[in-house]
Amino acid sequence: MAVTLKEVAERAGVSRSAVSRTYTDGASVSAKTRSKVEKAARELGYSPSLIARSLATNRTKLIGLVANNFQNPIFLEVFDLYTQTLQERGLRPLLVNLTQETDPAYSVQMLKQYSVDGVVVATSTLPPQFAKSFQDAKVPVVHAFGRYNPNSEVPVVGINNHKCGILAAETLLCRGYRAIAVLGGPETATSTQDRVAGFKQRMSQAGQSIADIRFAADYSYYAGRDAMHSLLSEKSVDAVFCGDDLICMGAMDAARSRGMTIPGDISFLGFNDMDMSGWEAYALSTIRQPTRDIILASVDLVVDMVERPDQSHESRLFECSVVERKTLKALVSA
Amino acid sequence: MAVTLKEVAERAGVSRSAVSRTYTDGASVSAKTRSKVEKAARELGYSPSLIARSLATNRTKLIGLVANNFQNPIFLEVFDLYTQTLQERGLRPLLVNLTQETDPAYSVQMLKQYSVDGVVVATSTLPPQFAKSFQDAKVPVVHAFGRYNPNSEVPVVGINNHKCGILAAETLLCRGYRAIAVLGGPETATSTQDRVAGFKQRMSQAGQSIADIRFAADYSYYAGRDAMHSLLSEKSVDAVFCGDDLICMGAMDAARSRGMTIPGDISFLGFNDMDMSGWEAYALSTIRQPTRDIILASVDLVVDMVERPDQSHESRLFECSVVERKTLKALVSA
DNA sequence: AGCCATTTTGCAACCGGTTGCAAAAATTTT
DNA sequence: AAAATTTTTGCAACCGGTTGCAAAATGGCT
Numbered sequence: 001m002a003v004t005l006k007e008v009a010e011r012a013g014v015s016r017s018a019v020s021r022t023y024t025d026g027a028s029v030s031a032k033t034r035s036k037v038e039k040a041a042r043e044l045g046y047s048p049s050l051i052a053r054s055l056a057t058n059r060t061k062l063i064g065l066v067a068n069n070f071q072n073p074i075f076l077e078v079f080d081l082y083t084q085t086l087q088e089r090g091l092r093p094l095l096v097n098l099t100q101e102t103d104p105a106y107s108v109q110m111l112k113q114y115s116v117d118g119v120v121v122a123t124s125t126l127p128p129q130f131a132k133s134f135q136d137a138k139v140p141v142v143h144a145f146g147r148y149n150p151n152s153e154v155p156v157v158g159i160n161n162h163k164c165g166i167l168a169a170e171t172l173l174c175r176g177y178r179a180i181a182v183l184g185g186p187e188t189a190t191s192t193q194d195r196v197a198g199f200k201q202r203m204s205q206a207g208q209s210i211a212d213i214r215f216a217a218d219y220s221y222y223a224g225r226d227a228m229h230s231l232l233s234e235k236s237v238d239a240v241f242c243g244d245d246l247i248c249m250g251a252m253d254a255a256r257s258r259g260m261t262i263p264g265d266i267s268f269l270g271f272n273d274m275d276m277s278g279w280e281a282y283a284l285s286t287i288r289q290p291t292r293d294i295i296l297a298s299v300d301l302v303v304d305m306v307e308r309p310d311q312s313h314e315s316r317l318f319e320c321s322v323v324e325r326k327t328l329k330a331l332v333s334a
Numbered sequence: 335m336a337v338t339l340k341e342v343a344e345r346a347g348v349s350r351s352a353v354s355r356t357y358t359d360g361a362s363v364s365a366k367t368r369s370k371v372e373k374a375a376r377e378l379g380y381s382p383s384l385i386a387r388s389l390a391t392n393r394t395k396l397i398g399l400v401a402n403n404f405q406n407p408i409f410l411e412v413f414d415l416y417t418q419t420l421q422e423r424g425l426r427p428l429l430v431n432l433t434q435e436t437d438p439a440y441s442v443q444m445l446k447q448y449s450v451d452g453v454v455v456a457t458s459t460l461p462p463q464f465a466k467s468f469q470d471a472k473v474p475v476v477h478a479f480g481r482y483n484p485n486s487e488v489p490v491v492g493i494n495n496h497k498c499g500i501l502a503a504e505t506l507l508c509r510g511y512r513a514i515a516v517l518g519g520p521e522t523a524t525s526t527q528d529r530v531a532g533f534k535q536r537m538s539q540a541g542q543s544i545a546d547i548r549f550a551a552d553y554s555y556y557a558g559r560d561a562m563h564s565l566l567s568e569k570s571v572d573a574v575f576c577g578d579d580l581i582c583m584g585a586m587d588a589a590r591s592r593g594m595t596i597p598g599d600i601s602f603l604g605f606n607d608m609d610m611s612g613w614e615a616y617a618l619s620t621i622r623q624p625t626r627d628i629i630l631a632s633v634d635l636v637v638d639m640v641e642r643p644d645q646s647h648e649s650r651l652f653e654c655s656v657v658e659r660k661t662l663k664a665l666v667s668a
Numbered sequence: 669a670g671c672c673a674t675t676t677t678g679c680a681a682c683c684g685g686t687t688g689c690a691a692a693a694a695t696t697t698t
Numbered sequence: 699a700a701a702a703t704t705t706t707t708g709c710a711a712c713c714g715g716t717t718g719c720a721a722a723a724t725g726g727c728t
Contacts, residue, residue: 002446004714015678020716027717030676030724050447051394052714054385055683070414073407073610080404083431092448093429097417113384114426115336138336221613253614276407279555280587281615338684349708354686361687364694364706386684389713 003046012040023048054115061091063302064111064119064139068098068126072219072246074274074291078122081295089303091117098123104133112137118302120144124161125189125219128152140305144298147190148315155305156315157298159289161191164320165198168241168269168287171322173206175329177239177267181212183227183251185219185243192243195271199241211237216247224250232258238266239328245270245277245286252282252327268327283326290318337380346374357382388449397425397636398445398453398473402432402460406553406580408608408625412456415629423637425451432457438467446471452636454478458495459523459553462486474639478632481524482649489639490649491632493623495525498654499532502575502603502621505656507540509663511573511601515546517561517585519553519577526577529605533575545571550581558584566592572600573662579604579611579620586616586661602661617660624652 009016014033021027022037029037040046054060063086069075086093094116096107111119111134118140121131127147131154134141146156172180182199185192196213203210212235216223224247231237232255242248248270252262260266270277270286277284297316305313343350348367355361356371363371374380388394397420403409420427428450430441445453445468452474455465461481465488468475480490506514516533519526530547537544546569550557558581565571566589576582582604586596594600604611604620611618631650639647 047447051388051449056716076410083429095417115385390686
């Protein structure tokens with residue numbers, strides 16, 4: 001069917017190796033041979049089969065990308081960046097959509113069968129041991145957006161969620177809020193747990209209690225809205241720290257539908273700073289996670305792990321920052 | 335490195351073919367041999383290499399998914415469905431992110447090198463000839479969300495955009511609007527062109543002129559907002575048909591920021607019915623495109639093209655419907 | 669021109685599977 | 699129990715590339 005190296009070799013009147021070498025860089029071919037080969041290849045419409053090459057070189061240029069957050073628009077941004085970044089390096093993503101099925105065995109098996117060169121697990125909700133199972137299967141893996149632990153075996157690229165929780169608490173405290181609630185993401189997500197822990201710590205350090213802590217069923221607008229409705233029907237609060245911008249938008253709409261104004265009656269602090277957070281209907285003040293940096297670094301890291309497997313590979317954490325828009329009151333000056 | 339078929343064969347004390355046959359269905363292996371092989375495989379942690387298999391069978395189980403709309407959240411829904419649907423059939427998507435570079439040559443080359451079994455081009459903005467170039471390269475291809483033409487060579491799975499334009503016009507006309515504008519997607523997108531053409535046709539048929547036609551620079555919130563601002567500073571209109579929900583949300587925020595109420599001062603009709611369109615902050619009345627049906631059908635179709643290449647393969651168009659929320663006035667009764 | 673160092677080239681084995689074919693084994697039939 | 703039939707098995711060639719090695723070609727130098 002497709003044109004093969006052998007046909008090109010025959011047409012160009014050279015050996016098969018000569019053709020092969022024309023297409024592997026660093027190989028030794030004379031200018032004359034190269035041009036004969038290229039001419040023949042052009043005429044035949046030849047392009048080398050990566051499948052066959054993979055078999056011989058033991059490199060597929062395929063990177064497994066494992067994700068479970070296909071509901072959250074921020075993942076589209078993540079996804080766009082991953083595909084572009086990989087593309088630029090001549091690599092291709094092979095996607096695994098985890099849906100509910102978070103049994104790692106399936107993904108590991110799948111990606112091993114395709115002999116991916118490496119894997120990026122891109123999720124903030126799964127525990128370190130999930131990513132670990134790729135490592136156990138001898139596949140280079142990095143956990144992007146994952147939970148960092150100083151002696152974790154799988155390198156993590158992400159943020160310090162505990163510290164972000166502290167940052168959130170400080171941001172709200174120094175604006176004088178006194179009835180603060182937390183509306184986290186799913187309780188099982190490691191990111192949620194860490195952020196809430198950091199938040200609690202800073203609040204109690206300031207001698208403040210937290211008015212209410214609850215968790216949205218998932219990372220979605222509707223989960224945020226529903227959780228906020230039930231919160232508002234039980235408690236009265238003046239500020240809410242949300243575990244995610246999407247949840248926060250749902251929560252804001254819940255508050256508004258009860259006639260509350262933002263930030264007059266109630267204030268919101270989100271998390272992530274996705275594209276939509278800047279929309280005028282929300283103009284969300286939020287904690288920005290440097291998504292782009294995390295993605296670039298995680299690709300760099302996994303590539304490095306593939307190329308230099310013996311070296312040690314270190315986790316990288318990036319700083320988060322507060323983005324001020326219109327859902328918080330102005331700072332009270334000291 | 336990885337465990338190979340040969341090692342399993344040796345351990346199980348059978349030939350390599352026996353091992354191979356154990357893992358290809360429809361092959362003839364005795365129960366006794368099979369269990370010996372499975373035992374050895376389990377002990378060694380063997381799973382067959384799809385790369386090697388592909389080379390021999392000429393099937394990779396890889397489907398190229400070509401897209402250029404990584405900015406629009408609706409694509410995340412599309413993407414989720416594609417990955418899941420393919421996954422269920424034992425196939426994997428190989429993603430190509432077109433970004434600006436819409437020269438098909440690159441994608442064709444890329445996907446041919448990976449010997450994908452088939453390709454789904456999932457975009458409503460590129461012309462039929464883009465998808466055609468895969469066909470010219472002998473790769474089975476379907477164009478999802480593409481422009482349909484009765485004698486198009488590449489099968490299309492999507493909607494009739496012209497008809498949707500008519501539907502939009504009727505929806506607005508029968509509610510009594512008399513200063514109607516169109517705010518389309520990018521002017522170069524085939525979907526935009528067809529919707530606008532249908533819309534115009536129905537309007538002139540009703541003896542109505544269109545107050546303003548303009549196009550957003552791309553399928554984004556900000557493009558919609560900017561275009562709407564310039565529209566409003568030039569004209570006065572009572573309803574706007576937007577080429578996409580995202581554009582529509584931007585347009586709504588532009589109108590609101592000028593103090594207009596919806597649907598009191600101005601009404602909006604969107605297109606797509608993405609998840610966000612139901613959010614309370616927008617509650618968009620919109621034309622629903624049956625995304626799920628389109629995706630399932632396009633996967634079915636491409637699979638069929640791979641399995642029965644000689645058969646003829648027909649395009650499929652689905653119907654769209656109006657979803658009523660809160661951005662249009664109630665119907666004026668006859 | 670002749671010698672030596674450097675490139676370039678082709679051969680052949682290999683990557684990890686599949687599969688047509690004929691022989692061997694198991695099963696059925698007489 | 700032997701013959702005929704069916705099923706299972708192993709051999710070996712093949713899928714489309716890469717690569718170590720030795721031979722051949724090239725180029726530089728005296």
